[in-house]
Each structure stands twice: as C-alpha cells, then as structure tokens.
Amino acid sequence: MYILGIETSCDETSAAVLQAEGDSLLIRSNIVASQIETHRLYGGVVPEIASRAHIEAITNVTAEALDTAGVALSDLGAVAVTAHPGLIGALLVGVNFAKSLAYANGLPLVAVNHIKAHVAAGYLTETPLKPPFLALVVSGGHTSLFDVTDYTDFREIGATRDDAAGEAFDKIGRVIGLPYPGGAALDRLAYEGQVGAVKLPSPALGADTLDFSFSGLKTAALNFVNSTRQQGVEVPRADLASSFTASVVEGIARKSEQALLQTGHKTLVLAGGVAANSHLRRRLADLCRLHGVTLVVPPVSLCGDNGAMVAAAGYFEYRKGRFADVSLNASAVDQY
Ligand code: KG4
Ligand code: ZN
Numbered sequence: 001m002y003i004l005g006i007e008t009s010c011d012e013t014s015a016a017v018l019q020a021e022g023d024s025l026l027i028r029s030n031i032v033a034s035q036i037e038t039h040r041l042y043g044g045v046v047p048e049i050a051s052r053a054h055i056e057a058i059t060n061v062t063a064e065a066l067d068t069a070g071v072a073l074s075d076l077g078a079v080a081v082t083a084h085p086g087l088i089g090a091l092l093v094g095v096n097f098a099k100s101l102a103y104a105n106g107l108p109l110v111a112v113n114h115i116k117a118h119v120a121a122g123y124l125t126e127t128p129l130k131p132p133f134l135a136l137v138v139s140g141g142h143t144s145l146f147d148v149t150d151y152t153d154f155r156e157i158g159a160t161r162d163d164a165a166g167e168a169f170d171k172i173g174r175v176i177g178l179p180y181p182g183g184a185a186l187d188r189l190a191y192e193g194q195v196g197a198v199k200l201p202s203p204a205l206g207a208d209t210l211d212f213s214f215s216g217l218k219t220a221a222l223n224f225v226n227s228t229r230q231q232g233v234e235v236p237r238a239d240l241a242s243s244f245t246a247s248v249v250e251g252i253a254r255k256s257e258q259a260l261l262q263t264g265h266k267t268l269v270l271a272g273g274v275a276a277n278s279h280l281r282r283r284l285a286d287l288c289r290l291h292g293v294t295l296v297v298p299p300v301s302l303c304g305d306n307g308a309m310v311a312a313a314g315y316f317e318y319r320k321g322r323f324a325d326v327s328l329n330a331s332a333v334d335q336y
Helices: 036-040 047-069 088-105 114-124 165-175 182-189 215-230 237-263 278-291 307-319
Strands: 002-007 012-021 024-034 076-084 109-113 133-138 143-148 154-159 267-271 294-296
Touching: 002 047, 002 088, 002 114, 002 307, 012 047, 012 307, 024 047, 024 114, 024 307, 036 047, 047 088, 076 088, 076 114, 076 307, 088 109, 109 114, 109 307, 114 133, 114 143, 114 154, 114 267, 114 307, 133 237, 143 237, 154 237, 165 182, 165 215, 165 237, 182 237, 215 237, 237 278, 267 278, 278 294
Parallel strands: 002 076, 076 109, 133 267, 267 294
Antiparallel strands: 002 012, 012 024, 133 143, 143 154
16 A cells, blocks of 8 residues: 655654555655754744644655656555644644544545654664664653554653653753754764763663653753853863763663663664664674674664654554544644
C-alpha cells in the first residue's frame, strides 16, 4: 500500500509517500520545505510565522510528494499526520489539511505522535530493524530514552527534567553568535577547540535514574560567556563548543549505556534532529561496539523533521487498526 505522511509540528512543512508491504518500507518521495531561513532573522522559531508558512506551503509540498512518487490520490491507502506534540498552531495546519484530504477522498486517517515518528525513521535505514529495542530521541524539544516493546508501544524510561539537548545547543549557539539553529554550527566548531578547556557539569543525573537535566549545563555555559565578556576577554568559542559538546555527548552516552544494561536490549536506535550530531554518532557507535549492540542511526536527511518518518509510524498504527476520524484535534503535549 501507499501511505502519505504529513508533518507540520515545528518549522518544516513536509509530505512523503511511503510504499509498505509487510515489514518492508520504501520511501517513494520525501519533500521537506524548511522555514529555517525565515526564523533565522529572529534567532528562533516564531510560532505564528511558522503556522502561516505551513499554510502557504502545505498544498504544494503534498502535490510535489505525490508527483515525485508517481502516485495519485486514488492510489493511496491512508493519510498519516503528526497530531502531537509540537507547536499547536503549526500542528493544526497539518491536522486540518490531512483531515480534509482523507475525508474528501474516502481514505483512512491515522494520527501520529511526533516522537514515535522520529523513532520510526529507524525502520527506513539499511539496517533491518524490529522491536524490541532501546530508542534514544534527542531533538529540539525532547531528550528521552524509550523501551520500545512493539512497533507502536513505547515506555519512556528516562527523560530530561527541563531543557532538551537541541534547545541547549541552540541557546549556546545563539549567545556566541552562530546562526540559528546552533546545533549544526556547534557540531563543526567543536572540532576546532579543546575538550575540557571550559569546565562544565554533566547533564546526566545520578545513578538511580535514567533522567537528564540540561538547564545546569546551559546556565554554566552562559555564565562562562558572560563572565568572560565582563573581563573584556574574547570568548574562546571553539573551546566552549568542544567542551559543551563533550559534556552533552558524554552525559547522553552514560545514560544510554545504563539503559542498555538495565533493559538488556541489543539494539539502540538513535533518532531526532540532534542525532545528526557527528560527535554523538561516533561516541554511541563506540559504546555499542563495546557492548556488542547494533546501533541504528537514520541518515542525516531523516534525522530532522520529515514526512517519511510520519508515514512509517502511521503505517504501524494503521496495521493495528488505530484510525482517527474528522474529530481529530492537535495537541501541543504528548498523547502516547
Ligand atoms: O527533531 P528536530 O528537527 O525538531 C524537533 O522535533 O525538535 O530537531 C531540531 C534540533 C535543533 O535544536 C537543532 O539545533 C538540532 O536538532 N540539530 C543538531 C544538529 N543538527 C540539528 N544538534 C547538534 N548537532 C547537529 N549536527
Ligand atoms: Zn522533531
């Protein structure tokens, strides 16, 4: 069957067509219209502007996804859409568009959780993947570890108690003058500095929990920037990037290792926008090698928000017979 996936939870308008037979999934198209250039002017995502940009883009992006796939609306078996969590105004654009499309064409509608969709990107890689496994989702809004027992059933076993890793990367990037979003630019800059040159706390909480806290790390890095500037000294941006990245990466690796040992899983799926971070990818590859664990990491193009991951997650909900109807609403918070 062909399934259309629609994603508008933050600052990318995306639509994709996935061909699914049994457990095998093939991306026929995956169109992503990014609003990053627009939001860069403001140093972060402006929700109202994001909603308007989604409205302007969604029809063309969907038409292009169908065209590129060579699939007509009448060939589709279902429409899947991100319904939660995310920016409420942005989500509502995708949800209402998908509802109209499904209703007008007599197609089943499937509501998708954005976090589950990031994990479902793992099914779109070259490495064969089947539950159960451990999933680590690191994005602009989330940093969580999930015990994935089934294609649709997740149990959160660890999470950040405050800021997400991506949010922290973006904040530090902004204060040292890197273009929004700071994550990708910090990733590159971190190769030029010295790890440990700036002393920073770990985001990993104590040994009795799998939770994280990024606010202390973020505040320590901001205090370092402010006090350096107050002394009239230039901020050593590369050293800060290296030290900050190492702190984030080590903290995440420590909790991932603890979660692997605790659950006994032999597969780790890394997902979310921050999964594009080259230091994190390398560190987790070493960790998995050490423990004889298979690491599944989507290509960078599938780490950020995209419709293909939504279609993949939607397909598994579809197989379970979990359908939405025209009463579907969006929600800013998780509805697992
Ligand atoms: O998953 P995503 O596209 O959107 C959310 O669902 O939040 O994640 C976006 C986040 C941003 O914070 C961005 O800075 C971060 O992913 N990011 C990175 C890298 N590329 C994107 N963070 C660290 N290193 C990167 N290479
Ligand atoms: Zn996302």
